[in-house]
Amino acid sequence: MTTPEPTRRAATTNMPLQLIDLTLEYPDGQGTIKALDSVNLGVGAGQMLSLIGPSGSGKSSLLAAAATLIRPTSGLVIIDGTTASDLNDKEMTTLRREKVGIIFQQPNLLASLTAVEQLMISDHLRGKPLKPAKARALELLEVVGLEDSAKKRPHQLSGGQRQRVNIARALMGEPKVLLVDEPTAALDHERSESIVRLLAEVTREFSVATVMVTHDTEFISLTNSVATMRDGVLGASELVPA
């Protein structure tokens, strides 16, 4: 019997997301493009990091690798103590489903389902029973301020409300890590602020480690820290003054 390497079982209960020496290369004609260049990052439970940087600097690549949607060329992605790179594709999907909540810019809600059903179906896909799913879905809709909109379909909700459903849906699986890509890109100033505020609140309340990619530097003061990507290199993360 082999004993797992201690570093791969490092106690990470306070650091649900760790990226260690992460490099990601894409093929580019004869050569390669380095989208991530030896990136190191740790995000603690209840902490929200804003990730900024110019277009093409590697922000989406970092999110995709952290979400285990793409395998890095080298380096480790550790989610809640589990090293994703050690897993096969099926195990990686299970890890993602159980530990990672992903929030994209566009909510991608199903047109025919009500808000509460959007949340319930994500639990159903995880094979969970319907009744507790409904209770949790209603609770989460309350958390995001949509308790009166549980029966509304996407076309009856505003852009900000759809993004709130999206956030609640990402929380259904009780994730340890929340990865958020440009959540305010389609929203006006006021709605953008309330969405970032909500993300910061749920990060604390549910003790998740959140990374938010944003072009909108106006609201990063609502998050705990900020880090800048340039040409695939991640600068040191700086604390945002309270």
Ligand SMILES: Nc1ncnc2c1ncn2[C@@H]1O[C@H](COP(=O)(O)OP(=O)(O)OP(=O)(O)O)[C@@H](O)[C@H]1O
């Ligand atoms: N699937 C891919 N195949 C080849 N190259 C890619 C692929 N995806 C991204 N790249 C390249 O990797 C680099 C980083 O891209 P990435 O999308 O991660 O940057 P970004 O900071 O998220 O940009 P934006 O802010 O415009 O979304 C860029 O040079 C991009 O052209």
